[in-house]
Amino acid sequence: MADTRLIQSRYRLLDLIGRGGMGEVWRARDESLGRQVAVKCLKPLGPQQDRSFTRVLRERFRREARVAASLQHRGVTVVHDFGESEGVLYLVMELLEGRNLSQLLEDNAQHPLPVPDVVDIAEQVADALGYTHQQGIVHRDLKPANIMRLADGTVKICDFGIARLGHDIGFTSRLTGTGIAMGTPHYMSPEQISGGEVDHRSDLYSLGCVLYEIATGVPPFDQDDAWAVLVGHRDTVPEPPRAHRAELPGFFDRVVLDLLAKKPDARPADAGDLRQRIAVGRTGGRPLLPTTGRVVLAPPVPVPHPAVGEPRLPGWTRGMTTGHKAAGAAPAAAEPADPSAGLTGSWTTGTRTAGIGTGPAAPEPPAVLAGRHSAGLNLARLGHWAEAGEVHRSVAAARERTLGPDHPDTLASRYEVGFTLSRTGHAAEALREFGRVAEGRERVLGPDHPETLAARQETAYVLGQLGRHFEAHQVYAVVLASRERTMGPDHPDTLRCRHNLAFNLSRLGRLEDSYRMAREVAAARTRLLGATHPDTLVTLYEVAYTLGQMDRWAEALQTYREVAAARAAVLGADHPDTLAARYETGISLGRLGRSAEALELYRALTEDRTRVSGPEDPETLRARHGLGVNLGRLARWEEALAEAREVCVLRERVLGPGHPDTLVSRREVAVGLGWLGRWAEALTHYRAVAEARERVLGPGHPDTLAARNDEAHCLEQLGRDAEAVELYRRVASLRARPGTGD
Structure with missing residues (x-):
């Protein structure tokens, strides 16, 4: 946008004060009221987005902007206005003078902030959260970069509404598909990591992480990689802040540990409760009796210290790269924008800062x-x-x-x-x-x-x-x-290459070689990493797949079940790898003729996928497809057809009409119609599948030829034998050509 750009004939953009992955922040002048403001312009969607998606985005933006504008509290950034100008969505906010907590830590050479400042910040943020939570608003992405301390000492929380907008629009893609919702790794609650329900207590956990960091100089789980941080949040009891800094008051130590409780019910009841505890601790007054029936002042949490050399987190979390934290090792001038913040990315500014999460100025x-x-x-x-x-x-x-x-x-x-x-x-x-x-x-x-x-x-x-x-x-x-x-035969990279080679051998049809190599890799990984290490389980999953290709379905079923159980124990029941193993277990049951068991498995899997990823997620639709297939195997064709039609419509909308999964569903519709004797309708679908595959894959591709065979069979059922014979001949001719077929 040009420096002289005038938005809605009112807001004149003066100079760019911040830029992030999702847009820009400008210092601007409100020509109507003669005051300076901050204007946050969200990056427009590209032309690849369909109109319905864009319409939903705009409506979501307006709704969340209204929510943000409705918040009136000294501890929340004021949103003055919002709208759309030439396709760009914008928010108009108060222009703040100050530094965010991330910058304050950097200004202090990554040393913790003075104790009185930490307690004051804690009390002010608790007060602001108490107000917003009473309005039914959860921030979802509380972190040091989203908390401002102004020149007069006022503390303000930034980006309410925008965090939720980013989550709903889809800028917060899942962490390697794990179902992790909005958040930044060092400040995420266990329920966010597990993909569970998020309420105001998730904000309290994130606040506990922020307070821990500004009080000690390090986050509660200061690991070197993102997975270790996340597993720390989920599984590891944090050290008391006073273990890092003995001068911290005892009440503050207890408050932070309560905020960092793994279970939401074990945290303070609400932010109002939290503020009262901080105020009582700061002044030395007597606490009021709790109104919730819960103990407000919990005793310190005993922390088992690991033995020397013993890993504090599971070994499989090592070797992955951490996300951004406020007290990172990078110098202040080199801090990258926070990648996990979606629409709440770090906005580079000087001391004059827009009313949103800010970061330090980017160097050359x-x-x-x-x-x-x-x-x-x-x-x-x-x-x-x-x-x-x-x-x-x-x-x-x-x-x-x-x-x-x-x-x-x-x-x-x-x-x-x-x-x-x-x-x-x-x-x-x-x-x-x-x-x-x-x-x-x-x-x-x-x-x-x-x-x-x-x-x-x-x-x-x-x-x-x-x-x-x-x-x-x-x-x-x-x-x-x-x-x-x-590197040697047991190096992790060597084993990874052998695993990939085994996978590729199965795709070449060399199933015995693939099975043998995968078994060898699984044995080596079990010996070196353990039987339940994710890498071991990935290879056992490949062993099961190859067993299925070899029609050894009973062994495949047993192996898939073992993998699913181990993944549930190690990664969690809702982890996508666990759910994937359950899906393949259903395939094996179906192949063994145990369709009733497969049906129940897919019904439960559909419910879990819907809860974790939503009703239109491709993996949810895959589970529903399996459900429909097994309804058909049980001769429940009316139900199977209805399920296939619904899945086909959803896949067409989500994936597109020519996507392979959509075409598989359309074929399933045709199969159901055929079994119900509705061959004329079935022919329409079989032909559409064949034509789509021919356009995308070519006339000689095995999938295209299989679809043409389906079409010929349908013609036979309709008594159109001459057309069927001609089509069979065409398929045979194409299969006979060099380079065609399997």
Whole structure:
């Protein structure tokens, strides 16, 4: 937007004071009232978004903006106005003079804030939350960057409504599909991590994390990777703040530990209760009797200290990259925008700050590029693949200009670009990107360097995505030989390559070889990592899949059940990997003719998927498809047809009419119609499936030929034998051509 841009003939944008992944913040002048304000302009959606989605977005924005504007409390940023100008949604807020808590920690060289300031901030934030919670509003993304301390000492919470808007619009993609809702890793409540119901007590937990950090200088779970942080929130009792800083008052120690209780019911009843406890502790007065029947002043939580060398968190959480925290190791000038904040991203400002979460001013490359690269990694780990790709492309281009195309940092960014492309369905583009990276790393680092091999291995993975399994096999074999030679047979990267090779062998039809290799990898991972390590379970899942391909369904069923039970114990019952194993258990039951059991499994799985991911999530629809298939196997064809029709309509809306899953559902509709003797209607669907597959896959693709066979069979049932014979001949001819068929 130009500096002289006038919004709605009223708000004149003067200068840009902040920019984040979802938009910009401008210092502006309200021409009507003659005052300076902050205008937050949300980044417009691209043309790829359909009109109905955009309409829902605008309505959600208006609704949440009204909520934010309705909040009138000295501890909440004032929203003056909102609207839309030339397709850009905007909020007009008070312009604040001050620093957010993240900046205050950085100003203090990452040392904790003075005790009186910490207690004062705690009391003011509790007061503001007490007010907003009474209005039925939950923030969902409370963190140091969203809490401002003004020049006069007033503390304000920023971005109410916007956090929930980001969640509902979908900018808060699941953390590797785990069902984790809105939040930033260092400040997320256990119920957010588990994908459970979030209420005002989640804000109280996040506040506990914030207070812990500003009081001690470190978050309660100061681990080196995001998964370790999240597992810490979920499973680990935090050390008392006074273990880090003995001068903290005892009442504050107890308050923070109560806020950090794993179960919402064990936290303070509400923010009003919390504020009263802080006020009583600060003044030394006697506490009032609790009105909720709960004990307000809980005793200190005993903390078992781990033995020397003993990991405080499960070993499988190691090796992953952490999300942003206020007291990070990066210097103040190099802090990246918070990748997990969705619409509440860090907004770079000086001392004059808009009424939203703010971050420090971004420096010049190369230091800032390292921070942005890290932000891109965190976006990917939180499931924001498309946004991560945008970040990595930008960083790669900047690094190429400043460092050169073959610099390791440039190639690292290019590698991540390829990774995001492969995870967003752009396999051909990913293949080109990984090819460039592999060649560059070979020139600079050598053919056997681990980073060169990583790029080669991803090349093989993408070749498999493209169905080029023989070429993938050749690349995997070369990489595996190099890894075994340079790293040894038991190195995690060697085992990962062998796992991928086993997977690819099954796609080549070499099922015995695939099964044998997968069993070997599973045994090695069990020995090195443990029987319930997620990597071990991934390989056992592949063993089960290959057993199914070999028609050894009883063994496949047993293995899938073992994997599902272990994942439920280690990852949680609602983890997508656990749910995936349950889905495959249903497939095995169906193949064994145990359709009644499969039906009940899919019914329960559909309920769980709906609760965790929503009724229109592709995995929810996959579970419903399994339910419908087994209704048919039980000859309950009217119910099966109704289920297939509903799933088909939803898949067409969510995935598109030509998506393979949509076509599978449409075929299931045709199957149901056929069993009900409605062959003329069935023909319409069979033909539509065949034509769609021919357009997308080509006339000789096995799936297209199978669809044409379905169409020919339907013609036979209608007595149109000549047309059926002609179609059978065409299918046979196409199958006989070189390069066609399985």
